Amino acid sequence: MSKKTKYIDPADRKTIPERIKDQLAAYRVPGYYEKFDYHWTMVIDLDRCNGCGSCTTACYAENNLPVVGKSEVGIGRHMGWLRLERYVEGEYPDVKVRFLPVMCQHCDSAPCELGCPVYATYHNQDGLNVQVYNRCVGTYTCATYCPYDVRRFNWYTYKWDTPLEQQLSPEVTIREMGIMEKCSFCIQRIRGAKDTAKDDGRRRVKDGEVSPACGQSCPTGAISFGDLNDPKSRVSILAKSKRRYNLLGDLNTRPSVIYLRRVQEPLHASAGHETGMAAAHNTIAEHGSTADTAHAIKDTHGKKTQDGGH
Amino acid sequence: MKRRDFLKYIGAGVVGTGAGLAAAKIASPPGAKLIPYLIPPKDMIPGVATWYASVCRQCGAGCGILVKVLEGRAKKVEGNPLHPVNKGGLCARGQSGLQALYNPDRIVGPMKRSGDRGSGRYTPISWDEALKTVAGKLKGLSDDGNADKLWLVSSSERGHLGKLAEEFMSAYGSKNHIEYDLFQNKNLKYAGGVTVGTEDVPFYDIENTKYLLSFGADFASTWLSPVGLSHGYGQMRQGGGKKSKRGVLVQVEPRMSLTGANADKWVPARPGSEAILALAIAREILAKGYYRGSNAGAWKTLLAPYKLASASKATDVAAETISKIAYDLAKTTPSLVIGGDALSSYKDGISGQVAVNILNHLAGNIGRKGGVLINPERLLKAGKRAILKNQKMTRFIDASLAGNAKALIIDNTNPVFTIPKSSKIMQAIREVSFVVSFATFIDESSAMSDIILPTNTFYEDWGDDFTEPGVGMGVATIMQPAVAPVFKTKSRGDIYIALAKAQGGKLADKFDHGTFNKYLKKSWKKLYNSNKAMANSALTFTDFWNRLLENGGWWPKSTPRTRTRNVSVASVKNYLPKAAAKFEGDKSSYPLNLLVYPSTGMYDGRGANSPWLQEFPDTMTAVVWGSWVEINPKTAEKLKIKEGDTVSVSTPSGSIELPAHIYAAIRPDTIAIPIGQGHTQYGRIAKDRGANPLEILPFIEDKKSGELALNSTRASLSRKGRAKKGSDDSLVRAAANNFEYGRDYTKIISPAEFAKIGKEDV
Ligand code: SF4
Numbered sequence A: 001m002s003k004k005t006k007y008i009d010p011a012d013r014k015t016i017p018e019r020i021k022d023q024l025a026a027y028r029v030p031g032y033y034e035k036f037d038y039h040w041t042m043v044i045d046l047d048r049c050n051g052c053g054s055c056t057t058a059c060y061a062e063n064n065l066p067v068v069g070k071s072e073v074g075i076g077r078h079m080g081w082l083r084l085e086r087y088v089e090g091e092y093p094d095v096k097v098r099f100l101p102v103m104c105q106h107c108d109s110a111p112c113e114l115g116c117p118v119y120a121t122y123h124n125q126d127g128l129n130v131q132v133y134n135r136c137v138g139t140y141t142c143a144t145y146c147p148y149d150v151r152r153f154n155w156y157t158y159k160w161d162t163p164l165e166q167q168l169s170p171e172v173t174i175r176e177m178g179i180m181e182k183c184s185f186c187i188q189r190i191r192g193a194k195d196t197a198k199d200d201g202r203r204r205v206k207d208g209e210v211s212p213a214c215g216q217s218c219p220t221g222a223i224s225f226g227d228l229n230d231p232k233s234r235v236s237i238l239a240k241s242k243r244r245y246n247l248l249g250d251l252n253t254r255p256s257v258i259y260l261r262r263v264q265e266p267l268h269a270s271a272g273h274e275t276g277m278a279a280a281h282n283t284i285a286e287h288g289s290t291a292d293t294a295h296a297i298k299d300t301h302g303k304k305t306q307d308g309g310h
Numbered sequence B: 001m002k003r004r005d006f007l008k009y010i011g012a013g014v015v016g017t018g019a020g021l022a023a024a025k026i027a028s029p030p031g032a033k034l035i036p037y038l039i040p041p042k043d044m045i046p047g048v049a050t051w052y053a054s055v056c057r058q059c060g061a062g063c064g065i066l067v068k069v070l071e072g073r074a075k076k077v078e079g080n081p082l083h084p085v086n087k088g089g090l091c092a093r094g095q096s097g098l099q100a101l102y103n104p105d106r107i108v109g110p111m112k113r114s115g116d117r118g119s120g121r122y123t124p125i126s127w128d129e130a131l132k133t134v135a136g137k138l139k140g141l142s143d144d145g146n147a148d149k150l151w152l153v154s155s156s157e158r159g160h161l162g163k164l165a166e167e168f169m170s171a172y173g174s175k176n177h178i179e180y181d182l183f184q185n186k187n188l189k190y191a192g193g194v195t196v197g198t199e200d201v202p203f204y205d206i207e208n209t210k211y212l213l214s215f216g217a218d219f220a221s222t223w224l225s226p227v228g229l230s231h232g233y234g235q236m237r238q239g240g241g242k243k244s245k246r247g248v249l250v251q252v253e254p255r256m257s258l259t260g261a262n263a264d265k266w267v268p269a270r271p272g273s274e275a276i277l278a279l280a281i282a283r284e285i286l287a288k289g290y291y292r293g294s295n296a297g298a299w300k301t302l303l304a305p306y307k308l309a310s311a312s313k314a315t316d317v318a319a320e321t322i323s324k325i326a327y328d329l330a331k332t333t334p335s336l337v338i339g340g341d342a343l344s345s346y347k348d349g350i351s352g353q354v355a356v357n358i359l360n361h362l363a364g365n366i367g368r369k370g371g372v373l374i375n376p377e378r379l380l381k382a383g384k385r386a387i388l389k390n391q392k393m394t395r396f397i398d399a400s401l402a403g404n405a406k407a408l409i410i411d412n413t414n415p416v417f418t419i420p421k422s423s424k425i426m427q428a429i430r431e432v433s434f435v436v437s438f439a440t441f442i443d444e445s446s447a448m449s450d451i452i453l454p455t456n457t458f459y460e461d462w463g464d465d466f467t468e469p470g471v472g473m474g475v476a477t478i479m480q481p482a483v484a485p486v487f488k489t490k491s492r493g494d495i496y497i498a499l500a501k502a503q504g505g506k507l508a509d510k511f512d513h514g515t516f517n518k519y520l521k522k523s524w525k526k527l528y529n530s531n532k533a534m535a536n537s538a539l540t541f542t543d544f545w546n547r548l549l550e551n552g553g554w555w556p557k558s559t560p561r562t563r564t565r566n567v568s569v570a571s572v573k574n575y576l577p578k579a580a581a582k583f584e585g586d587k588s589s590y591p592l593n594l595l596v597y598p599s600t601g602m603y604d605g606r607g608a609n610s611p612w613l614q615e616f617p618d619t620m621t622a623v624v625w626g627s628w629v630e631i632n633p634k635t636a637e638k639l640k641i642k643e644g645d646t647v648s649v650s651t652p653s654g655s656i657e658l659p660a661h662i663y664a665a666i667r668p669d670t671i672a673i674p675i676g677q678g679h680t681q682y683g684r685i686a687k688d689r690g691a692n693p694l695e696i697l698p699f700i701e702d703k704k705s706g707e708l709a710l711n712s713t714r715a716s717l718s719r720k721g722r723a724k725k726g727s728d729d730s731l732v733r734a735a736a737n738n739f740e741y742g743r744d745y746t747k748i749i750s751p752a753e754f755a756k757i758g759k760e761d762v
């Protein structure tokens, strides 16, 4: 094929600022502050999760998380952005255990964002709660405001014994003493996926094309990730599940993480205490999918929680 | 990221000879020069990641991995989404492999011993000198006509490295090659041979089953093929779409494992009685007429002794529970029974695994989708080294104590740490006049050697793995170097070849492979030529090889073929237990059963030198950086032991001290200790941390299968005091407690309610 340069009338030629503007318009949907470009959402199916903890380690590897050592963990300075909680109830032999992976919930009404005096944490056009490290001055305000206890503070500048530092990823900033950090939904991976989409001449990232490190690693497929703005995405389908709930939903923080209830016989149900199951039946009938759980005693507020999609 | 995009990335990396190309050009150590690449290697663009497909060797499962490499350094490992075993997932140990690669305590070059054996004191020497010394010793031995006094104890290798080592030993003139790892599922394999006629581990199709009965198989953390089986578990629970019914899990074990924590019902049977329980369930299936197969009469007679009432008493499981399990197992199609380490690590553990297969047969699960799928013969036949009776460590110990071991090669395995002290393994090694280790770290075993030849990790090496268990079809996974060796280390295969070369004569002629890489490729060409499906998958061998490196291995496209096998009465009748398993130590001085188990992070101890895994809150207890003993709250109260107290655990074989953790989900007559800590070597991160429970176990190796009976002793417990808060001996947990305080963090829905709403269509 002969290479012929297309003639462009000088009148139609655009200045560089104009071109940047065009590109930005192509990249961000105008009015994104009302409806995000993407609404990145994570759905965690607690009935799939078997508590293997692979997700927590994957996060360490992906995001350059420091290891703090035994005594520091002992005083609550574990740096994991994603922690696996385990809850145990009952007495031998009737013991129930439940697991709960908890990371930053990327709330749309994020309490942490209100407190920061220097706007180091804010909401971006994708609905992510982001942390700007070089803006952070370490007031610790956000961490005290966060009801999920997912923000992690760098009490020291942590070191890696050589050659462990060779593993550190150049795609993620290494934090220093005095900086607050937390789960970013692996923003570097999201950026990567957007770049790939752009290079391929696509406007949008396809469903399933991007997953944070935790979801990528999860053996059971418990963690799904995608765009809630896309009605056909996996998370959109899962978000409609009758099992959905938000962690501490009654705080109305409007999290971007949705949990799906684990299927489990309530404690003592087998011993003839039918109350639990009856209660579950009632609450689901009364409040629809967002209703409270099978534990009758706990379901006292009787209000509809505010996690019903947005 | 979608599969196709992954492929694109990998594809970019395998122009020509793949990683070898990059590997050859990277200066070692990487990053030593200010401008490392004036002319960068072909497959390297600064800032753009290259992904190499390879295999994880952090445990025996053999998951396929993709290693993300930027500027010659490995940054991240992810599961290979194309790989049929793990399907993109990875476990915590798999994720942490990079900390073995870049571990600060790796051996940086060859060394010779300068202190006592076991002291870990060494002086560096050159590769030339090291290889010359070892080759010289071997030559001397065979010149004296003592070739058969050379012993090789290696990790179990199902690929061509194992074959090469076997060829080396037989060409040298020694039959003494033992493949040893702590967890090799030997009883499981042996029972397979007895019942279904193959010692190859079958594929357990958890994904498609509707009722899973597990006897102590902790597949959520470490058993068999944790990632693959956990994938199946997730699918069994919520996969398969709207119409698919949710599968049920029942877990039988005295201490609730991670898998048990996910079960719909946890059955804490008395330790050692599980095989009886299984057979009582089997008898119930026959008695109630649920069995649909042939020979019902003969089965009935065979299982007559396992009566409901007596079994209920022996196992401490209610008769109704036994009947209910029998009903559910037989009436749910398909159902599946699996038996794990806890079941098979009693004395006579084979009987438990045989009982599991009897159950699978009676419920009609063998060869059925959602049941037990017999794997086809392996693509690379297992050699003599894989025969169970050749793998017994007593062979070496006895021979050495009788003066029949003059030289010993320890290749990438750590028997000194994982075999109970009472085995006299230390004395046996001390008796050997020349010991050489092929090792990555100075661990308890390599510290016993006179010369250490440092080896590549699996991120720096060529190799392959013929996964066991397959997935109902054969799976071959390739290992290729993702990065150049970080230190002056060599490929294990190259070491064997170099040693053979140096022997001269016929041995040298046989080993004219050049490098292990060439040997591997040549062997694969043979496989390709002899395997129709492989040959049909690509035009030329070069194409095939490149595709192998891109995809991370080779496996048929087809779905698993189901092969039915019948278990016959005659085959099993000599393997039925007469009574519950026996334990060391009398009940009055040692009132508690001691259970040891591989922890999620440490596995058989190899995870202990990874900072990530040390700081990884244990999945069930949230303990970090140390050991603990799990005690039932009632038992602890009786003994006046509180959470975090230092206690002494004693057995007839010894005692250790470690902190107590009060654990609600364990039988009051049982205590449990995780395996993996308590290293006396193995680098700064692992050393002198916690206690090793294997030290206080009796050494009982099954005569038939060679499996170690780890759970065959009783123990006693006494309070010693309390370690200073936050100190190395204290108990530190990453979670304050296990209560929800009524805040309802983890909401549930009962199975009955769930049946009304069903699964999501994704
Ligand atoms: S990796 Fe998946 S299954 Fe494992 S703990 Fe995390 S969410 Fe649960």
Ligand code: SF4
Residues within 6 Å of the ligand: B056, B057, B058, B059, B060, B061, B062, B063, B086, B089, B090, B091, B092, B093, B094, B095, B225, B226, B227
């Ligand atoms: S189960 Fe984990 S350690 Fe074992 S091979 Fe797979 S990823 Fe590696």
